[in-house]
Amino acid sequence: MKAYFTELFTGAWSLIVGLTVTLKALFSPVVTVQYPRQKIDVTPNYRGHIDLIKDPETGTHRCITCGMCMRDCPSDCIYLEGEKQEGVKGKVLTLYTLDYTKCSHCGACVEVCPTQALDYCDDYEVAGFAREDFHYDLLKRVEERE
Amino acid sequence: MNVDVIEDERQHQFVLNMGPQHPSTHGVLRVLLKMEGEYVLDPQPVLGYVHRCHEKIGEYKPARAFMPNTARMDYLGALIYNQGYAMLLERAAGIEVPRRAEYIRVITSELNRIQSHLLWYGAYLLDLGAFTPIMYAFDDREHILDTLEDICGSRLTYCYCRVGGVCKDIDDKFIERTRAFIERLRGRLPMYEKLVNGNIIVQKRMKSVGNYTPELCARYGVTGPLLRAAGVEYDLRKAEPYSVYSEFDFEVPTEQQGDAWAAFNVRYREIEQSLRIVEQALDKLPEGEVMEAKVPKKLRLPQGDYNCSVEAPRGELSYYLVSDGSDIPYRIKVRTPSYSNLSVVPEVCKGMMIADVVTSMGALDLVIPEIDR
Amino acid sequence: MQTLNSYAPEIIRIVMAVVGGAVVVFGNALVMGYMERKLAGHFQRRTGPMEVGFHGLLQLVIDGIKLMSKQLVIPAKADKPLFMLAPIISFAPVFLPLLVIPFSDRIQGFDLDVGLLFVLAIASINVLAVLVAGWASNNKYSMFGAFRAVAQNVAYEIPMLLSLLAIVFMTNTFSLRGIVEAQTVWFIVLQPVAFIIYLICMVAETNRAPFDLAEAESELTAGFHTEYSGMSFSLFMMAEYTNMFIVSCIATVFFLGGTSGIPLPYFEYTGIIWFLLKVYLFMFFLVWIRWTYPRTRFDQLMNLCWKYLLPISLVNLLITVVVVKL
Ligand code: SF4
Numbered sequence: 100m101k102a103y104f105t106e107l108f109t110g111a112w113s114l115i116v117g118l119t120v121t122l123k124a125l126f127s128p129v130v131t132v133q134y135p136r137q138k139i140d141v142t143p144n145y146r147g148h149i150d151l152i153k154d155p156e157t158g159t160h161r162c163i164t165c166g167m168c169m170r171d172c173p174s175d176c177i178y179l180e181g182e183k184q185e186g187v188k189g190k191v192l193t194l195y196t197l198d199y200t201k202c203s204h205c206g207a208c209v210e211v212c213p214t215q216a217l218d219y220c221d222d223y224e225v226a227g228f229a230r231e232d233f234h235y236d237l238l239k240r241v242e243e244r245e
Numbered sequence: 246m247n248v249d250v251i252e253d254e255r256q257h258q259f260v261l262n263m264g265p266q267h268p269s270t271h272g273v274l275r276v277l278l279k280m281e282g283e284y285v286l287d288p289q290p291v292l293g294y295v296h297r298c299h300e301k302i303g304e305y306k307p308a309r310a311f312m313p314n315t316a317r318m319d320y321l322g323a324l325i326y327n328q329g330y331a332m333l334l335e336r337a338a339g340i341e342v343p344r345r346a347e348y349i350r351v352i353t354s355e356l357n358r359i360q361s362h363l364l365w366y367g368a369y370l371l372d373l374g375a376f377t378p379i380m381y382a383f384d385d386r387e388h389i390l391d392t393l394e395d396i397c398g399s400r401l402t403y404c405y406c407r408v409g410g411v412c413k414d415i416d417d418k419f420i421e422r423t424r425a426f427i428e429r430l431r432g433r434l435p436m437y438e439k440l441v442n443g444n445i446i447v448q449k450r451m452k453s454v455g456n457y458t459p460e461l462c463a464r465y466g467v468t469g470p471l472l473r474a475a476g477v478e479y480d481l482r483k484a485e486p487y488s489v490y491s492e493f494d495f496e497v498p499t500e501q502q503g504d505a506w507a508a509f510n511v512r513y514r515e516i517e518q519s520l521r522i523v524e525q526a527l528d529k530l531p532e533g534e535v536m537e538a539k540v541p542k543k544l545r546l547p548q549g550d551y552n553c554s555v556e557a558p559r560g561e562l563s564y565y566l567v568s569d570g571s572d573i574p575y576r577i578k579v580r581t582p583s584y585s586n587l588s589v590v591p592e593v594c595k596g597m598m599i600a601d602v603v604t605s606m607g608a609l610d611l612v613i614p615e616i617d618r
Numbered sequence: 619m620q621t622l623n624s625y626a627p628e629i630i631r632i633v634m635a636v637v638g639g640a641v642v643v644f645g646n647a648l649v650m651g652y653m654e655r656k657l658a659g660h661f662q663r664r665t666g667p668m669e670v671g672f673h674g675l676l677q678l679v680i681d682g683i684k685l686m687s688k689q690l691v692i693p694a695k696a697d698k699p700l701f702m703l704a705p706i707i708s709f710a711p712v713f714l715p716l717l718v719i720p721f722s723d724r725i726q727g728f729d730l731d732v733g734l735l736f737v738l739a740i741a742s743i744n745v746l747a748v749l750v751a752g753w754a755s756n757n758k759y760s761m762f763g764a765f766r767a768v769a770q771n772v773a774y775e776i777p778m779l780l781s782l783l784a785i786v787f788m789t790n791t792f793s794l795r796g797i798v799e800a801q802t803v804w805f806i807v808l809q810p811v812a813f814i815i816y817l818i819c820m821v822a823e824t825n826r827a828p829f830d831l832a833e834a835e836s837e838l839t840a841g842f843h844t845e846y847s848g849m850s851f852s853l854f855m856m857a858e859y860t861n862m863f864i865v866s867c868i869a870t871v872f873f874l875g876g877t878s879g880i881p882l883p884y885f886e887y888t889g890i891i892w893f894l895l896k897v898y899l900f901m902f903f904l905v906w907i908r909w910t911y912p913r914t915r916f917d918q919l920m921n922l923c924w925k926y927l928l929p930i931s932l933v934n935l936l937i938t939v940v941v942v943k944l
Pocket residue numbers: 149171172173174175176177201202203204205206207208209
């Protein structure tokens with residue numbers, strides 16, 4: 100009999116205590132942001148897909164077409180081509196595509212590159228209607244960028 | 246609550262298909278329940294809906310390239326999975342890791358464990374029908390994710406560990422934010438206790454649901470919080486301290502009853518212990534490099550078998566690698582905790598009410614991609 | 619001719635009552651739908667609906683349009699006539715109890731002598747609708763939900779009635795108006811135990827969390843309305859909200875003195891302000907506990923009823939009777 104009433108009262112009390120917690124939350128400020136209207140700053144260390152860096156000195160990318168990134172990528176998502184051109188030492192990059200649908204953000208390509216030609220970009224709003232939307236031409240992107 | 250079920254009343258029995266799409270299976274797990282009224286006679290998990298051949302993929306690529314895959318197996322314990330695999334390769338190739346890197350691995354892994362437990366906490370209560378705790382838990386968890394994102398660059402499937410260290414050093418901002426988070430979570434825990442742990446409905450729902458004994462756990466290979474809820478003080482961080490865990494002072498929470506309530510409490514208390522570890526690691530953080538300089542570009546593992554186990558949020562995670570001397574592993578086997586933990590369901594959940602099946606499956610803290618790999 | 623004339627005011631009264639009932643049903647569904655989501659949001663430190671209209675005020679209108687324009691999916695193996703009938707059975711009777719509720723001294727459809735019994739009788743039709751819905755869907759989850767709902771509602775009607783009976787003994791009338799008028803002191807003060815029992819039963823009777831076993835989504839996906847979509851689903855929702863409104867009205871009438879409050883001008887009519895305020899206080903409570911507690915298990919729910927509520931309400935009734943007779 101005693102247990103019956105103890106349980107009744109401790110139980111009821113625990114329920115009331117629970118109610119005070121949510122009541123306090125009701126009058127606390129909200130912690131969410133209204134996403135498309137409000138945005139949180141994305142950290143500079145965010146790892147989006149990779150991009151060729153635009154070298155401020157030369158005004159173009161630094162890739163020497165060594166192919167290390169292509170070989171080291173565990174997901175085989177980089178494809179690049181280069182050709183010999185008159186008067187230029189080494190090969191010149193003519194095509195650099197990234198199949199972002201397969202990329203696993205592992206960072207192998209960025210770390211292996213001998214000239215630090217690659218870096219992560221901070222695009223995080225990536226959505227598309229077709230797979231092909233994510234086949235990026237990085238060479239074109241670096242040329243278009245300011 | 247277990248009841249004796251009358252076996253031969255065939256006409257009352259029917260099969261209920263819980264999953265592959267069901268709110269409480271948290272992913273594509275299917276459980277076939279043979280029912281009699283509200284009581285479950287025979288629950289049978291059906292696996293394989295998210296099988297992605299991770300182990301097979303490992304046999305086609307250089308050993309190092311398997312690292313991102315480990316994060317995809319258990320998306321909630323990604324850093325711990327990373328750490329385990331990096332440790333395996335280091336062990337195989339005989340590479341020393343700088344002490345600072347070990348400390349950073351411990352800090353990030355423990356933060357990862359806390360966020361995994363917080364998510365479980367919310368999701369479990371969602372299974373029990375409480376909608377609000379998950380929002381509060383997410384609020385706290387978001388702080389961990391933001392902090393980790395600042396260092397690792399991603400929020401869930403980190404690929405942070407490298408063979409021979411970690412890819413990026415932590416900075417003062419990270420340390421500051423982590424300390425602030427520890428403060429914050431410590432301040433929030435009493436709120437959780439008031440809202441959830443003390444609540445009579447929660448206690449009534451969880452107490453004496455499931456009956457895990459040390460013997461049962463040994464038979465099925467159950468590890469992690471469930472084993473500790475059965476009264477066995479077994480935590481790899483203490484039992485065979487890997488990395489630098491031997492340098493920290495922390496407890497292994499255990500309970501004796503072996504029910505869902507015990508598992509709940511073990512996990513809940515682990516949050517506090519992980520906070521302690523992170524705090525100590527931040528205090529003791531040594532200076533130095535975070536990446537061993539002499540790691541060969543092409544990692545050739547000497548011929549032989551290698552094994553490495555770590556304590557994941559859900560139990561013991563083991564990597565087993567057979568090398569034939571080339572840089573591509575001959576075989577990688579991953580022993581994931583949820584797979585073994587799930588296998589007790591047919592035995593433990595027999596004779597329960599359907600609501601209790603949900604409770605006890607929630608107590609297992611299943612991550613389905615980890616089961617199927 | 620003369621008889622017709624004498625009936626005319628009565629007919630106008632009926633028409634007005636029905637129109638008023640419809641306004642209350644739909645208005646309440648809109649208010650509650652919005653209030654529930656907004657409160658749920660803020661209980662969880664979110665904002666709730668924000669996009670449609672000022673702070674999401676028009677969200678419910680948009681949702682209504684969406685639900686109405688959706689296809690009515692009838693599962694292939696369902697019992698079609700019953701499947702269509704169930705939402706109607708659920709929704710149609712909810713108008714009736716509104717007719718006898720004394721919103722203010724002058725705003726009341728009819729004052730029945732057996733008002734309380736009438737309300738409770740009509741309210742229990744909802745169980746039938748849930749059972750029909752669960753059966754007709756031909757889905758195991760729906761079936762579970764339906765059976766649970768029946769067992770639960772039947773069980774909880776007993777302590778509910780017993781707790782209200784204590785007040786009926788004190789006032790000697792079943793008429794809701796009579797009970798309001800008999801309250802010089804609010805009965806919540808004289809009958810606190812009955813009040814708490816009624817409060818619990820009221821949650822269980824409306825199948826709201828933490829007693830929402832009939833639609834326990836983590837166990838039964840959506841319980842009895844798993845297979846319903848579009849308008850038939852929204853009829854269930856509206857019925858649920860109206861039932862919440864009705865039980866809150868009863869609580870107000872029995873325990874919070876109905877319209878009583880600070881006198882306003884034209885109190886025969888403006889008393890409705892106090893009345894609705896009290897009703898929405900109860901509604902707020904229903905929302906509040908829904909977003910605080912987890913769900914109970916079915917056998918625990920039954921235990922609560924048979925082991926705690928029923929004996930306590932019987933004892934309460936006994937004590938009341940003895941005190942009244944003395
Ligand atoms: S981040 Fe990894 S997966 Fe992605 S392109 Fe670079 S190497 Fe390939």
